[in-house]
Amino acid sequence: MNSTKLSAEQINAIIRMAWEDRTSFEEILSRTGLSEAGVIRIMRRELKPSS
Template structure:
């Protein structure tokens, strides 16, 4: 049984595709280990898209916290815009 909302599923997939988001960040936010993310992606993607994703992330230093340089200590890029959850966007 799937325990994630559609919005959470979309966010997990988005985080898994992002180069700078380590698997540890996904585990921290959603409780999915790297193996769980792999199974999750296989379940929610077309086979060809899954193969492309696996090829892309295998061995990628930015996807594994322990392979990152010591000076990278955050999940978020320093260039990423700060998002306040208490504000209302205006058009």
């Protein structure tokens, strides 16, 4: 999954999964194809620094 072509719904789902302690980055990778670094990049771009 290319992070530049994600819909708002997909971005929200990825952030929600990453925010949950029970979802590992390995599971996110298997579901979305995004590495830990890719997920972190999306979260930094989309979330406020105070989040």
